[in-house]
Amino acid sequence: MTQRTINGVSIECIQGDIANQPDMDAIVNAANAELHPGGGVAGAIHHAAGPGLDEECRPLAPIRPGQAVITGAHNLPNRHVIHCLGPVYGVDEPSDKLLADCYRNALRLAEQNGLGAIAFPAISTGAFGFPLESATRIAMATFVAEIPRLESVKRIRCVLFQSPDLKIYDRLLGEVAR
Template sequence: MTTRHLQGVTLECVQGDIARQPDMDAIVNAANAELRIGGGVAGAIHRGAGPELERECQPLAPIQPGQAVITGAHNLPNRSVVHCLGPVYGVDEPAEPLLASCYRNALELAEQNELGSIAFPAISTGAFGYPLEAATQVAFKTVLEMLPQLSSVKHIRFVLFQKADARVHEEVLERLLD
């Protein structure tokens, strides 16, 4: 686990399950356009939240790559779920600005809803095929650019399911901060 304190915000990388972050006000769903249960992150979050989450999501769908929407967390131990549709690598172009929009829009929604903490997965890196290191650079660059604008969000966590993915996040963060 890596923890850094920057501009009044705690930024950390941990290995774990995004759907099991009880100390976070919000978790981020790497959603599909229809905001339905899926595999990976979307499946874990929807299973943890229960069927009420999908019912709340239906009128908000479809969303476009880079877009984010917020819902309640239902049976999850959080206040909210922010759903982001990341770009499919090699299909949704330009991929980098679309991925950056996911992180920016999620943080803006957290601010608008006066949330103090938010946990992100590695958006677009699973079935959507975005290379992990490149996606991680986009994620951290965007978050670091947003830090001066954050007033309520004081804790940002990246939750990676696999140890190797957590290590990549830690290495990229260290390089960007050196």
């Protein structure tokens, strides 16, 4: 695990399963527009949360790229799930701004709900095709930009499924936290 503290807020990068972060108040779902179970992150979260999550999501859909909504966590060990629709790279434009909006809006929902710790996957980097290094730079820059506005959120965790992805996150966290 790589960890840096910026103005009292810890940013951590770990390899693991986003649906198994019991020490986080909220996890972020890299959702689809309809907030349905799917593959990848959304599938893992919905599977672990159980059918109640899908039922709670239905009236909140559809969401637009960059938008975030919050639900309960159901059978997950967290209090909430924050669902973000990341941009499809090369389709949803401006993709950089929309991806930053995902991270920003998720942090703001966590803050509005008095949450202290939030875990993010690498939004839009799977099936949505966003290049990992570019997406990571956007995530880190957004975290750093939002930290001065955070009062309740004191821990931000990036949960990467694969070791090569973690190496990129670790390197770029080191660059922004100098």
